[in-house]
Amino acid sequence: MKGLLQITFARGPTGDRSTSGTRAVAILVLTAIQFTSAGLAWSQEASPPPQQDSAKSVAELIAQQRATRAAMEAKLAAAIEAQVAALRAAQPANVELVMRQTLQLVRPIFQSELRLLSSAVEPTSAQRRDIALEAGRTLKLTIRSLAANDAQFLNGRTPTLIPDPRKLVRQHLEIAAWSKLSNLQSARYRNQLELKAQERREAVVLNIVANLDRHLRLDSEQREKLCESLRSHWDDRDFPSLEPSVTYDTYVPTIPDNYILPILFDDQTKVWRGLRKYHFSTVRTLNPLNTNLVFDVKDLGEDDDVKIALGEEPKK
Amino acid sequence: MNSTPPITPTVARFLFRESGYFPWPITWRTMLVLAFLLTRGGDVAQAQLGKALREAAVREAAEVAGASYDIDESMFSQWVYGAGTKVASVPEHLESTLMLAIEDIDRSCSLSEAQRRKLVLAGHGDRKRFLDRVADARRVFERLRHDPDGPTEIVKYTGPLAADYDFGLYGEGSFFAKTLATTLTPEQASRYREAQQEKLKFRYRAKVTLILASLDTYVGFTSDQSRKLGALILEETTPPRRVGGPYESEVVLVKIASLPESKLRPILDESQWKTLGAIFEKFRGMEASLRASGNLD
Numbered sequence: 001m002k003g004l005l006q007i008t009f010a011r012g013p014t015g016d017r018s019t020s021g022t023r024a025v026a027i028l029v030l031t032a033i034q035f036t037s038a039g040l041a042w043s044q045e046a047s048p049p050p051q052q053d054s055a056k057s058v059a060e061l062i063a064q065q066r067a068t069r070a071a072m073e074a075k076l077a078a079a080i081e082a083q084v085a086a087l088r089a090a091q092p093a094n095v096e097l098v099m100r101q102t103l104q105l106v107r108p109i110f111q112s113e114l115r116l117l118s119s120a121v122e123p124t125s126a127q128r129r130d131i132a133l134e135a136g137r138t139l140k141l142t143i144r145s146l147a148a149n150d151a152q153f154l155n156g157r158t159p160t161l162i163p164d165p166r167k168l169v170r171q172h173l174e175i176a177a178w179s180k181l182s183n184l185q186s187a188r189y190r191n192q193l194e195l196k197a198q199e200r201r202e203a204v205v206l207n208i209v210a211n212l213d214r215h216l217r218l219d220s221e222q223r224e225k226l227c228e229s230l231r232s233h234w235d236d237r238d239f240p241s242l243e244p245s246v247t248y249d250t251y252v253p254t255i256p257d258n259y260i261l262p263i264l265f266d267d268q269t270k271v272w273r274g275l276r277k278y279h280f281s282t283v284r285t286l287n288p289l290n291t292n293l294v295f296d297v298k299d300l301g302e303d304d305d306v307k308i309a310l311g312e313e314p315k316k
Numbered sequence: 317m318n319s320t321p322p323i324t325p326t327v328a329r330f331l332f333r334e335s336g337y338f339p340w341p342i343t344w345r346t347m348l349v350l351a352f353l354l355t356r357g358g359d360v361a362q363a364q365l366g367k368a369l370r371e372a373a374v375r376e377a378a379e380v381a382g383a384s385y386d387i388d389e390s391m392f393s394q395w396v397y398g399a400g401t402k403v404a405s406v407p408e409h410l411e412s413t414l415m416l417a418i419e420d421i422d423r424s425c426s427l428s429e430a431q432r433r434k435l436v437l438a439g440h441g442d443r444k445r446f447l448d449r450v451a452d453a454r455r456v457f458e459r460l461r462h463d464p465d466g467p468t469e470i471v472k473y474t475g476p477l478a479a480d481y482d483f484g485l486y487g488e489g490s491f492f493a494k495t496l497a498t499t500l501t502p503e504q505a506s507r508y509r510e511a512q513q514e515k516l517k518f519r520y521r522a523k524v525t526l527i528l529a530s531l532d533t534y535v536g537f538t539s540d541q542s543r544k545l546g547a548l549i550l551e552e553t554t555p556p557r558r559v560g561g562p563y564e565s566e567v568v569l570v571k572i573a574s575l576p577e578s579k580l581r582p583i584l585d586e587s588q589w590k591t592l593g594a595i596f597e598k599f600r601g602m603e604a605s606l607r608a609s610g611n612l613d
Contacts, residue, residue, distance in 0.1 A: 112536030119538045195539035203529040206522035217420035301590040
């Protein structure tokens with residue numbers, strides 16, 4: 001390529017505008033070939049030896065250029081292939097990392113949910129371990145799939161929403177327990193889960209109202225009415241879940257006006273309309289106590305069934 | 317032809333930005349610039365080009381970190397009033413919250429017209445004081461908005477203003493609160509205290525319920541255990557004096573952790589107690605600092 005440039009400019013710079021313009025166009029074409037394909041270093045490597053013969057036919061020149069270009073494009077294609085292969089090789093590592101981190105975060109939830117199941121239905125130790133193992137196996141598969149989505153996100157693709165981790169663990173335990181418990185045990189477990197769900201909703205409702213009270217100065221009757229309105233209109237899509245309620249406890253969630261306005265006085269309505277409101281449905285947090293304190297699962301006394309189910313050998 | 321054409325820092329910076337990492341991917345704009353360089357000088361020494369690019373990158377990084385730093389003017393309003401709030405609507409919001417505060421008192425104490433007027437006057441005093449503080453903070457913002465270390469200092473001014481704006485200007489230490497304390501008759505004051513105490517209890521109950529539900533993530537209470545624990549905590553502890561502080565959750569947790577083992581343990585099984593004990597241990601360690609900062613009575 002260097003040679004081609006020398007041929008083109010064998011007469012040297014004249015400084016005259018028309019010559020410069022022609023030269024610029026020629027250079028543009030040549031550099032386009034040179035740089036779009038594979039870069040300066042490659043172009044030098046692939047360049048033909050300098051041609052001094054100015055009488056060389058245009059056809060030969062074009063053929064030469066095409067050949068050079070083809071060689072460069074082949075190198076470019078190989079480089080792209082290599083890069084894609086490298087990305088593919090890197091992705092499983094991302095998946096493993098995201099999976100490990102996610103699994104670590106859901107361990108305490110898995111343990112507390114397993115405890116709840118144990119307290120509610122008092123399974124035999126064999127039943128408990130079987131349920132834990134089966135739930136752990138399917139949970140890990142699901143987390144791997146979620147981790148793959150996260151890894152895709154790391155690679156610049158659109159992530160899918162990660163579901164409520166507690167709900168996820170509970171679903172897996174419930175499915176695993178289904179075939180391993182008696183009908184009576186299953187009914188007791190389901191009843192307990194329903195009571196726990198109500199309890200969590202109640203915690204969120206009370207906190208929404210307590211927070212609104214600071215902004216709207218509700219009286220005691222209004223507080224009770226508002227609690228009742230939120231309970232009766234409860235919809236997981238409209239209300240925050242427990243974890244964001246702890247983390248963002250001073251934020252006002254978006255609540256449909258018709259749930260709240262009939263309860264408010266005019267002065268309160270005016271302030272309600274001016275409040276900043278936030279939608280929490282996409283917030284994911286796994287810091288249940290909203291503090292800087294970190295609880296190691298080992299300090300919290302992880303039991304052997306959890307260790308086996310989630311892939312860690314119990315202490316001998 | 318032997319002399320290497322000059323690559324100015326500007327051109328080199330442009331090339332560096334365009335290519336991201338040299339030598340490719342290179343955009344059409346970069347190719348135009350390269351073509352231009354070659355027409356002016358022909359044979360460009362790659363080594364010098366590379367060196368110029370590296371130097372340009374360093375200079376650019378220095379520029380990004382230094383002289384070019386600028387916080388957009390609109391950020392000040394966002395920090396104080398929140399995103400999406402129009403500054404023009406601020407006085408109206410402050411007036412609405414003042415009227416709401418007065419109506420709230422009126423609902424529990426039935427204020428006279430004279431009392432109401434005094435409270436309005438005091439509230440306007442608080443509003444003026446708040447807007448003066450906003451003006452001071454803006455001056456700090458203007459002084460530091462080009463300084464990379466500025467945000468830390470600016471937030472010291474805007475943070476408390478945002479909290480006051482969100483939760484009203486008429487709390488403890490305000491002209492409004494002082495006027496209220498001297499304006500109400502003893503009977504009105506008693507009714508007002510009662511209403512405030514009810515609010516406090518409601519909030520504490522909400523917080524305790526929330527903290528228990530959060531602890532449940534680690535411990536796995538049955539609904540019966542949660543109910544018994546909630547009743548025990550509300551019976552044995554008192555609400556914190558300061559409501560809605562930044563460490564409200566920690567304060568409630570320290571209060572729960574200070575309950576005697578003899579009362580808590582019978583409600584839980586062995587493994588639950590072990591988990592809860594490990595959590596409480598960490599929160600007990602926070603007690604002294606929470607007391608020292610005035611967050612815990």
